[in-house]
Amino acid sequence: MTEIAAGQRLRSQACGTEVIVVRAPDQPVELTCGGSPMTAEPAAAGAAARPKPAAGGGGGGGAQLGKRYLDEPTGLELLCTKPGSEVPAADGRALTLKAARPLPASD
């Protein structure tokens, strides 16, 4: 099981999804995406084996660019930095889309 720390960048082995860890989980979890563990390896490694990233903002069912995903039980929070067809899961629980906070533009 990979240690998950805030600021860490993780990639799906099954699709184009890439995330950055915003908040680490309060207990160790197995982080997967499309059924395979997410890893810190650069995108170049094994890229050929992966399907192409979903185009555009990753609408529909996949992970969407710039959206945040939450695992309520552990507090794990991820920011999607590259969209893909699959949404990450923690110990098999699919992460949920975090609702945007309606803050006014202050700068």
Place this chain on the structure above:
Amino acid sequence: MAASGHPDRVAVGRLRSTAADAAPLSYPDLLARARAGAVALRERGATELVYLGVSGNAFAQALFASAWAGIPLVPLNYRLGRDQLAELLGRHAGALVVSDLEPPARGPVLTTGAWDALCARPAADADPWRDDQDATAILLYTSGTTSAPKAAVLRHRHLTSYLLGSVEFGAADETHAMLVSVPPYHIAGVSNLLSNVYAGRRIVYLESFTPEGWLESVRDEGVTHALLVPTMLARLTEHLAGPDGHLAGPHAAAVPTLRNLAYGGAKMPAPVLERATRLFPAVDFVNAYGLTETSSTIAVLGPDDHRAALSGDPVAKARLGSVGKLLPGIEAQVRAPDGAVMPEGGIGDVFVRGDQVSGEYRGTASAVDADGWLATRDRGWIDDEGYLFIEGRADDTIIRGGENLAPAEIEDVLLDHPAVAEAAVVGIPDEQWGQDIAAVIVPRAGHAADAGELQAWVRSRLRSAKTPAVIVFRDSLPHTPTGKLLRREVLADLLANP
């Protein structure tokens, strides 16, 4: 992310201008230029990038290029004198300096034009992006209203935390444009560049603020959002309404595209805000409070609060004097002089904590305590719904006969007098009281002000202990370029020329 999320949008620049430093750059353009700039920095072996110039494309490229190169960006104040500049540049010996001012630097210097040209080169051999959340992103000199300037250290993790806590990726729609008239060496000049790129909102820079230039930019560029410091808003409202409050014409204040106006950077005088909300009734006003050391904004008073105040709700009207509520990732405490945490509503020193709080200065120990709390050095209090009220700098507090008096409260009352354009209240040494209150007044054009009358005005609205013992008149008050009153200069002038 911005480059792949909004490949067709303009990130920075003007759509209706031919000025080279305001040419429209898309997000992919900006990304390519950041890489090319990083190559130029690497080729020159620069350990820091000093940016000594006005806002513009060159600054936006400097910020992202230095991040790509993994070195700190050091924005310096282009209004500094040569001696002070030489002293500051001496602290950044390994830096590449971008400036058109022929600065007294020992290392390499590029003009903004030369820097822009380097950033426009193809950058096939750029290093890959390296994540290092602990690396220093920005060294930013504090304005130093009460002491010599210090370089605040802002690391990538501080700025990232600020962004994630306050902005939603891609929140802007493609017609949005932000008019920025704060300089690059102000924390808001740094943070707005990050927030607006993350939000997908085009940035339009106004190099040097004038009311006419600001209005022209809003109208020409279809500006929807703007950011002003209080002195700028004061000049704008004076320009539009004149000293008597009459508009020059029915359309003089027309800004049809503007929908959001954020202000901050110094205390906003209540009469200026009131005039502004009446001049721009359709605009959402936002008050942002933060410090350089907290990576910009930590509390926000939003449009609904402003509207409730305008509708006459007395509680909301009082809260217009607050800086609003804390951002989600920020905690605050108000402490007594002995360090004890004050109960709700108690006035004391404001401490804040959160991932965006740095509190670190170059060359000194961190100002953050073991539990992560930073003393803002502002005095204030928090009401029952979490609104934070800032009464002024702790260093500005006047202690008269053992009683703590906030200059801001007295200044606000003086500013309500029709003959007063500007007011500064400071403590002067007094044998009987320890300190007594002195007020320096800039009279409004065409009005005669009288010291005795102003004293009676304050006494009838506050009380005699808060009435200035000394009132003097001056033609102007000393401010930092971003509108902070330089109290130590006011006091020095008072003591030298009583």
